[in-house]
């Protein structure tokens with residue numbers, strides 16, 4: 001594991017052979033695995049392993065709003081609680097939710113809200129609890145992606161899934177899906193989220209330096225990479241229903 005200590009950042013983020021430090025090409029994603037329906041007490045749940053990130057999402061709702069004063073008479077509300085476990089990063093993270101977690105929770109809610117029909121659920125809340133148990137760059141994007149899957153797993157009507165990933169610039173080159181070390185030691189980090197029903201970007205943050213002329217290229221690369229992640233999301237959901245169907249057929253077979 002690479003230690004994220006400023007003075008110890010590697011001088012170069014590319015190897016002699018042109019590959020990134022973890023062996024990837026510039027447009028290559030880290031390995032991604034997803035699962036749904038893994039927490040029995042949640043209305044919907046999902047888990048993602050994205051590179052070294054490991055993240056759970058649990059969805060509840062529509063349900064009563066606590067505290068009551070947060071409820072809205074004309075629409076439902078979406079509340080997101082992104083938390084990073086103290087053991088999820090190299091330095092011990094303080095257990096109490098800090099400013100960063102509150103900001104990321106708000107960002108994720110903003111990304112997901114456009115795909116929900118909140119106006120159909122006045123006075124209620126949808127709540128998403130996200131637990132990052134291992135973190136290595138891009139957790140806000142992986143969390144958005146897995147939260148969207150957990151919403152779908154809960155059977156909540158949605159206009160589409162949402163997919164997010166961080167793209168950026170390292171050692172003067174544009175790359176997709178920054179790892180933790182690339183996020184810290186690179187020149188620019190640009191997390192983006194896409195809502196597929198309207199093909200729009202529902203999150204675009206930027207930290208670092210990049211020429212404006214590079215923005216078009218990196219957004220195009222981001223969209224291509226996001227399509228691959230979207231396919232994994234869809235297949236993960238499909239597999240759940242295929243397995244339910246197989247179980248029903250097996251049971252029917254047993255009855256005959």
Ligand code: CDP
Nearest residue numbers: 089090093135136137138139140141180183
């Ligand atoms: O995770 P994301 O890239 O969305 O957010 P960030 O604030 O840019 O953090 C980048 C990475 O730094 C995280 O994914 C963690 O691997 C690491 N980090 C850390 O080591 N300690 C923290 N307290 C916060 C983040």
